[in-house]
Amino acid sequence: MLRRIRISLISCIAIAWLAPNVAGAQSARDAVKAHVDKNLDSKDKKPGRSNRSNRARSQSSGPTQNGQAGEAVTLEFTDSELVNPTGPKLPRRLLPGIASYLRLNLKFDTAYRGWLPQQYDSTEVDIASYLTWSVAAKGKFFKYITLRRGSYESNGLSSPRSRNAAVAATAGKHVPKAAKALAYIGFPFLKTWQPIIRYEARAFNTTATPKIPVCIVNYEDSADLMDCPRQQRQLQMISSYETFVAGIRYASPAPSTSIFATRKGKMPPGYLGLGLLSYRKPYQVTIDGDTLEEYLFDGHFRGAGLAFGGKLGGGARRFFANIDFQVGLGEVALTRDFRLNDVAPDDWLIGYLQGNAHAGFRFVLYDGPPTIYFRPSISVGGASFHFVNTRSDEEGSDSAPTVNWDLLWSTRAALEFAL
16 A cells, blocks of 8 residues: 555656656747747737727817817918929930930939837847949930839949848858849830839848747758757848838829929829838747747748828929828748648738838939939838737627737938939
8 A cells, every 4th residue: 555655656756857858848939839829818808898999979179169270271282393493304314315215314322221120139130331432324215115123223333132141040151231123114105094003022130039048940940850959159140121012103294382282283293002121030939928938049020911102393403202001911921831830720810011201302412404403301111010819799809919020111312313
């Protein structure tokens, strides 16, 4: 009898000792799935939100407190430069006789460009900022093709895309680089509605510094690997960011003097089409601020959806702004054979938002020919990935916990020659 009791006690002690070690020996796939389940289950259990429509109805839009109606406010949106242009009609080109068949603008500029990534408690991600140079061109060729902008930008003669982007690359292996390539082509043989293609690529040198020992999972590794060593050393990789748009651009032929319209259009030109997004960077799985700290991935973010945008203003001595957006469904690939989407519950999808706003002013330095412009400008943009609950008819199902965000920005100054 005593022998049986002794055996039972030894068995209980062995099970208690082995249990935590067995639980700890899980793969990256299992750890990510448990992290996703924990966070998304908590979102489903949240109580419904208060009725905001009742609060909205309580706000009165009637007379003021003293019983008198407020005075009407009129906003003036007329551009004085379009109503009374100063100086000669611009641009003045070197060969005005062939301007209807061939027009070319060359632009040389310098920019300070940066990428602000999402930060994590256990890993600091630093994507370097760069002072860059760029050469760009736009023009019209024989009435059939319009190059709205084609450019190459770098802080050296480096390609904007790089194959050497492994997250576990040795520190200092890569020479710091930042580059951007952009092509924006229109086909104006259809006057008002024009097919367009727009592609942009950027690359930045990135450093990831773990604050605690973490498991580094390379994109080519298997997420089911059980024995992953923890390490705490500085990592470097090349982070890339690419967008592609194919669609239809609308340009109104009616003249206007509005500050929002172009010189020839009553309505600001805009486009609608299909958008694609792809970028990569060091990533730790994060859901609404809750981070799985033990693993560092070479994250690949991709999305496809609706793209739209437009241009406001533009022309000599005028403000201008270009606005671009994408919205659609995305995926977060942690390794080649494992996506964050794979461990999400059936009712949850991953969506994304991407956008960029670029604004500035075009000064005239020399009337010409050729006309020379000076264009200072700034741009701010980025992307955000988030879970989307498809059970929109259930209480609290409108929650969209964030998976990742990134902010890209630049300030620039350019000289443009209208040849």
